[in-house]
Amino acid sequence: MENRLRHLLASGGASSLVVAPVPWFPSRHDRFGDWAVHARVPAAESRHGIDILHPRYPVIPKVGMSAAPWLLYRAVLPVVRRLLAEGHRFDAIDAHYVYPDGVAAAWIGAKVGLPVVITARGTDVNLIPRYPLPRRLIRDAIRRASALIAVSGSLKQVLVELGAPDDKVTVLRNGVETQLFRPPVDxxxxxxxxxxxxxxxxxxxxxxxxxxxxxxxxxxxxxxxxxxxxxxxxxxxxxxxxxxxxxxxxxxxxxxxxxxxxxxxxxxxxxxxxxxxxxxxxxxxxxxxxxxxxxxxxxxxxxxxxxxxxxxxxxxxxxxxxxxxxxxxxxxxxxxxxxxxxxxxxxEPFSWDDTTAGQLSLFRRIIDSPAGA
CATH class of the missing domain: 3.40.50.2000 (Glycogen Phosphorylase B;)
Incomplete structure (x- = not known):
């Protein structure tokens, strides 16, 4: 996701501020493993020149999957409203993973009047919809979204089976950093x-x-x-x-x-x-x-x-x-x-160039549409 965004910004055709929520946990001690890693994440940081905010949200054991969209929504909506009140101008919300993030983003978009584009990446649509409540929320997010992106043709087919109109889903595959990933010199x-x-x-x-x-x-x-x-x-x-x-x-x-x-x-x-x-x-x-x-x-x-x-x-x-x-x-x-x-x-042809061009075309169409769709 970071690589896709970096290449999009490098094109000069877009700017972005990232809101990446992190589960709340009270201790940073190593004995708590991944939970402590979450606790050590700063409230704000910059990576590759991209400003990132990390609001906290609670994770509820045993009911986490069902409650996650609502908890994310409650944590992120005040942040987005504050940014707008401070004068930040956004044209769209670019959300990754249909569930739970995309569901929360669709609700936030409706509240603040911004079109939402959601990218499906795998488990979010080929596993989680097996559960009744997440499936209903996913279908609602598909309906609310102005556009959907699938990283493969097979995932597009799943989105269509979940109720997305065919022309609402664009396939934009992930790319590879061909300058970093290359055969060794020796x-x-x-x-x-x-x-x-x-x-x-x-x-x-x-x-x-x-x-x-x-x-x-x-x-x-x-x-x-x-x-x-x-x-x-x-x-x-x-x-x-x-x-x-x-x-x-x-x-x-x-x-x-x-x-x-x-x-x-x-x-x-x-x-x-x-x-x-x-x-x-x-x-x-x-x-x-x-x-x-x-x-x-x-x-x-x-x-x-x-x-x-x-x-x-x-x-x-x-x-x-x-x-x-x-x-x-x-x-x-x-x-x-x-x-x-x-x-x-x-x-070599699997660079990020085509994906970046596809994103720019999609976002321009969404933003230029009177209805945001």
Whole structure:
């Protein structure tokens, strides 16, 4: 989201102020984990020249999902009203995630008389609408929004199934920073730094169940000649460590922990292929990041992935999404491994340029419309 906004602002066609609510928590002590991280977020900051406000909102255990839109709305509406009273001029609200943020934004837009554009990104429309109350609120937000953005064609179809008119939804995919994510100057040195000597797979993403790292680890029992690197951190780490030990994979599977964004290109570039075994995605940025570094992918046949991996130069789509399916996908890729230069060339057109142009066109149309739609 930050990258999309940065490129939009860099075009010179828009300006923005960001309001990014943060759950309230009373302690910053490390023993409280992620909750303490929320507590340490400043009330205001600037990133890449973008001013960001972080109002707090309460999170209510066990009823949080149902109450979240209302709690966000109550926290953010006074901030927006204060900004308007101070003389800030806004033409539209750009909201990300249909639920709960988009629902709250739609209510705020109605209160302050601003058109709202909501971007659907994945779980917000392909999982959460299974619950009755969120589904009703999502459908109401779809109706209220002046326009909707989907990061993939498959997510647009879900929005249409939820009641959005086809012409109300614009597909604007996520892009990739092709200047940051590029093949390493010295790949042999990158591999030597990591102590890599044989075929290597990499999986990048938070250590949560949805990312499917456990499936990739189990697939390694069927790929005896391969090494696996996993970059990410999260609550599944103890389970994954136990799985690695149980299968006797400590010599071939490494959990690298969380890595700064700037270090990822070297990791992708050192690997021979990237694996994405998620059960759900909207538009998986890690696929494009890997390909931009010249590293083809082995990706599950889920939402959005077939739209990213369309040619042999990109990699392969596998199914079923099981350890056996992953292993077969890896074997299929390595039976006809594309040239790294071809993989990089495939990724280059996926810059942010088209997305930025699409956003500017959409916002101008919304703002210029007498009805704000």
């Amino acid at each position: 790949r042999a040195a990158a591999r030597a730094t990591l102590g890599l000597t044989g075929p290597t797979l990499i999986s990048v993403g938070g250590l949560i169940e949805r990312k499917g790292h456990h499936r990739t680890i189990e697939a390694m029992t069927r790929l005896p000649d391969f090494t696996l690197l996993i970059a990410g951190e999260g609550p599944e780490r103890p389970r994954l460590e136990a799985l690695i030990t149980t299968h006797g994979l400590r010599e071939r599977v490494r959990l690298l922990g969380s890595r700064p964004h700037r270090e990822l290109p070297a990791l992708y570039g050192a690997a021979d292929a990237s694996v994405l075994a998620s059960s759900r995605e909207g538009w998986a940025n890690v696929l494009l990041e890997s390909m931009a570094c010249g590293t083809p992918v082995v990706a599950a046949h889920i939402w959005g992935n077939p739209e990213v991996v369309r040619e042999p130069a990109a990699g392969v789509i596998y199914e079923p999404n099981t350890p056996e399916g992953i292993a077969e996908g890896v074997r299929r890729l390595f039976a006809a491994l594309p040239a790294r230069a071809a993989t990089r060339m495939y990724a």
